Amino acid sequence: MMKESSYRTGVTPVWCPGCGSFALLNALTGIVLPNLGTPGHQVFIVSGIGCSSRIPAYINAYGFNSLHGRAVLIAQGAKLANPDLTVVAIGGDGDFFSIGAGHLPHAVRRNVNITCIMVNNFVYALTKGQTSPTTPYLRRGEGPFLSLQFYPPVDPVLDMVSYSVSTGASFIAQGITADVPHLGWLIQEAIKHRGFSFINVLTPCVTFEPPQFFKTIREKASYLKEGEPVELPDSSREQPWLHDSGNITLALKLAQTPVLEKPHIGIIFRGKES
Numbered sequence: 254m255m256k257e258s259s260y261r262t263g264v265t266p267v268w269c270p271g272c273g274s275f276a277l278l279n280a281l282t283g284i285v286l287p288n289l290g291t292p293g294h295q296v297f298i299v300s301g302i303g304c305s306s307r308i309p310a311y312i313n314a315y316g317f318n319s320l321h322g323r324a325v326l327i328a329q330g331a332k333l334a335n336p337d338l339t340v341v342a343i344g345g346d347g348d349f350f351s352i353g354a355g356h357l358p359h360a361v362r363r364n365v366n367i368t369c370i371m372v373n374n375f376v377y378a379l380t381k382g383q384t385s386p387t388t389p390y391l392r393r394g395e396g397p398f399l400s401l402q403f404y405p406p407v408d409p410v411l412d413m414v415s416y417s418v419s420t421g422a423s424f425i426a427q428g429i430t431a432d433v434p435h436l437g438w439l440i441q442e443a444i445k446h447r448g449f450s451f452i453n454v455l456t457p458c459v460t461f462e463p464p465q466f467f468k469t470i471r472e473k474a475s476y477l478k479e480g481e482p483v484e485l486p487d488s489s490r491e492q493p494w495l496h497d498s499g500n501i502t503l504a505l506k507l508a509q510t511p512v513l514e515k516p517h518i519g520i521i522f523r524g525k526e527s
């Protein structure tokens with residue numbers, strides 16, 4: 254159990270017990286903000302709408318639970334208006350990658366110094382488990398449907414990591430809520446990076462997914478370490494290479510790995526600062 258930190262407000266989270274958003278809250282308030290030593294009045298957390306987007310209410314900093322899909326836009330405006338602020342945009346996969354997807358390439362090309370955290374639980378949770386762009390496609394009988402209430406999507410999955418690499422984002426990472434210390438470290442690195450940083454955080458929705466879904470992701474997770482061989486899924490025809498987060502070509506190769514086959518956890522790419 255993590256000690257309550259001065260970065261927590263007195264507001265009690267309304268998330269379901271076991272929701273991955275608790276881990277993100279603990280990482281931010283128990284590790285990231287205390288380690289960076291940034292006082293709450295110099296931090297702005299803006300979210301969209303969704304379960305994970307409730308987070309600003311629980312963090313003792315400036316916060317705005319804004320509009321569905323618009324957190325990235327508001328984050329850029331805040332940073333441009335006050336460059337001294339540490340600005341973090343938080344939202345779900347529906348928020349960032351469905352309704353808000355149009356804002357991402359422009360944030361990337363401007364390379365504004367903000368950190369975006371996509372809380373990827375693979376469903377629209379707040380609205381009760383509809384499929385999102387990251388919901389895996391499974392044919393009937395192929396495996397458990399991701400959403401307990403809805404049929405699997407007919408469309409292929411959009412992969413946020415490969416999307417970010419291909420649009421040229423200057424810092425791209427993937428974290429997992431099952432490992433709070435590592436997630437905290439990743440977020441710190443992203444905030445320290447002077448430019449647009451994006452973290453795809455793999456996390457469970459314990460209410461609208463079968464439990465084995467995230468268990469499988471957790472078990473298959475593979476940590477990226479600089480200079481060490483990357484682990485590839487059995488289906489890969491590539492020879493493993495030594496991880497180099499400064500190499501965009503290798504980042505593109507890494508991003509081709511389907512997240513459910515081999516979720517790579519760590520810094521995927523770290524490029525030019527602004």
Ligand SMILES: Cc1ncc(C[n+]2csc(CCOP(=O)(O)OP(=O)(O)O)c2C)c(N)n1
Pocket residue numbers: 302303304305306320321344345346347348349352372374376377378379380385
């Ligand atoms: C403009 C607009 N369209 C649709 C909605 C309804 N809505 C609220 S949250 C949400 C999706 C939530 O999913 P996600 O962003 O992945 O966050 P999660 O709840 O899974 O954390 C939708 C469609 C809304 N609030 N505003």
Ligand code: SF4
Pocket residue numbers: 267268269271272273274304305374378379457458459460461
């Ligand atoms: S519905 Fe899912 S995402 Fe929402 S609070 Fe519950 S477990 Fe978390």
